[in-house]
Amino acid sequence: MDFKNSEKLYKKGQKHLVGAVNSPVRAFASVGGNPLFIKKAKGTKITDVDGNDYIDLVLSYGPMILGHRHKKVEKAIKKALKNGYTFGASTKNEIKLAKIVCDAFPGMDKVRFVNSGTEAVLSALRLARAYTGNDKIIKFSGCYHGHSDALLVAAGSGLATLSLPGSKGVPEGAVKNTLIANYNDLESVKAHFEKHDDIAGVIIEPIAGNMGVVLPQGNFLKDLKTYLETKNALLIVDEVMTGFRSKFGGAQELLGVEADITCLGKVIGGGFPVGAYGARNEIMEMVSPLGAMYQAGTLSGNPIAMAAGIATLTELKKQNPYQKFDEVAARLEQVLKEKANKHGVDIVVNRFGSMINPFFTKGVVTNFEEAQQSDTKKFATFFWALVKNGIFLPPSQFEAWFLSSALSEKDLQKTEKAIDLAMEAVVNK
Numbered sequence: 389m390d391f392k393n394s395e396k397l398y399k400k401g402q403k404h405l406v407g408a409v410n411s412p413v414r415a416f417a418s419v420g421g422n423p424l425f426i427k428k429a430k431g432t433k434i435t436d437v438d439g440n441d442y443i444d445l446v447l448s449y450g451p452m453i454l455g456h457r458h459k460k461v462e463k464a465i466k467k468a469l470k471n472g473y474t475f476g477a478s479t480k481n482e483i484k485l486a487k488i489v490c491d492a493f494p495g496m497d498k499v500r501f502v503n504s505g506t507e508a509v510l511s512a513l514r515l516a517r518a519y520t521g522n523d524k525i526i527k528f529s530g531c532y533h534g535h536s537d538a539l540l541v542a543a544g545s546g547l548a549t550l551s552l553p554g555s556k557g558v559p560e561g562a563v564k565n566t567l568i569a570n571y572n573d574l575e576s577v578k579a580h581f582e583k584h585d586d587i588a589g590v591i592i593e594p595i596a597g598n599m600g601v602v603l604p605q606g607n608f609l610k611d612l613k614t615y616l617e618t619k620n621a622l623l624i625v626d627e628v629m630t631g632f633r634s635k636f637g638g639a640q641e642l643l644g645v646e647a648d649i650t651c652l653g654k655v656i657g658g659g660f661p662v663g664a665y666g667a668r669n670e671i672m673e674m675v676s677p678l679g680a681m682y683q684a685g686t687l688s689g690n691p692i693a694m695a696a697g698i699a700t701l702t703e704l705k706k707q708n709p710y711q712k713f714d715e716v717a718a719r720l721e722q723v724l725k726e727k728a729n730k731h732g733v734d735i736v737v738n739r740f741g742s743m744i745n746p747f748f749t750k751g752v753v754t755n756f757e758e759a760q761q762s763d764t765k766k767f768a769t770f771f772w773a774l775v776k777n778g779i780f781l782p783p784s785q786f787e788a789w790f791l792s793s794a795l796s797e798k799d800l801q802k803t804e805k806a807i808d809l810a811m812e813a814v815v816n817k
């Protein structure tokens with residue numbers, strides 16, 4: 389396997405693109421080597437510009453839950469394209485997708501579509517502030533909620549990958565209302581409420597996927613919600629990654645928790661740029677044009693994205709792959725542990741539904757601090773060995789691997805073999 393064309397494009401791309409990429413994790417910075425440039429994808433396979441085929445466990449960081457170019461999604465997109473691409477006026481399909489989304493989340497009467505997860509979350513924070521009249525927001529260390537100023541502190545994803553504590557260019561004023569708590573530690577949330585009486589709410593990834601996969605322990609989310617009710621503060625559940633992925637009704641359905649405001653993205657756009665935030669009527673009626681909280685978008689509710697989203701969610705509901713996801717992830721967990729054991733490598737495997745990833749450490753990983761104990765050099769070796777054996781996974785220890793419902797028995801067998809070889813590479817390094 390060689391990567392000559394990717395290498396050429398990487399060199400060429402650096403002239404007019406920052407680091408030859410449009411999103412930092414794509415630069416492969418923490419695993420070294422040149423990033424792969426992709427030519428095409430279909431089903432569970434993704435093909436780079438050198439013609440190398442991989443089983444895709446990135447799935448564009450989550451959206452492609454049915455696999456790439458699902459027949460029904462593609463048909464819906466082609467049909468929508470014939471009617472035009474964007475109108476700056478409302479369409480029937482926005483109403484249709486809104487109903488599918490609201491029906492899936494019991495705490496959501498109304499939804500507003502935007503163009504990315506970042507936009508969904510920053511709008512949700514504005515809404516929480518508008519509704520409560522309070523300014524402060526608590527976020528958890530290691531959770532990533534997009535790149536808006538107020539949330540670029542103690543964040544996971546690319547910031548964790550690049551070991552950045554925050555971002556330059558974020559004014560102090562923009563983060564002065566952001567308080568940081570520890571994941572799975574309700575006491576750290578309570579400590580903020582004891583100090584401040586102007587907290588609008590808490591934002592959380594219900595299953596964290598941006599520090600690697602980290603699960604809420606016991607009743608953490610339910611207890612958090614109960615506590616916030618006593619403080620008249622809102623629970624903002626960021627389901628950009630988990631919405632329609634953990635379950636059709638997101639992690640909330642699985643964990644039995646109802647958010648005050650839910651953020652969505654990724655899967656609901658079927659591969660096109662979409663985000664959304666939704667809540668019960670009383671909260672959503674704060675949003676313009678009904679209320680005084682302003683938020684808008686030229687391309688919001690884009691017809692092609694709506695068509696792709698409707699087709700994806702309709703097919704997902706029909707397939708109901710959640711049991712299969714659990715079985716496949718359980719099998720991968722077992723293989724990862726077995727092969728690590730065989731080669732004498734310490735790993736911890738965290739998984740939830742169709743999100744899974746191994747940490748190269750001992751013990752448990754229940755928060756960002758523990759996630760950061762992982763040996764990222766070992767991860768880098770593991771990563772490249774998997775790539776060279778035909779598996780494309782996120783080029784970072786701090787990103788989840790995603791499963792699609794298209795994965796076949798053959799794909800799984802190939803993945804298992806590659807994991808064996810990759811664990812061997814880790815010890816031989």
Ligand code: PMP
Pocket residue numbers: 449504505506507509532533534535545593597598626627628629653654663
């Ligand atoms: N929230 C979560 C939980 C995410 O995982 C992400 C992206 N990985 C975002 C928000 C931001 O979404 P986007 O990249 O679409 O802006």
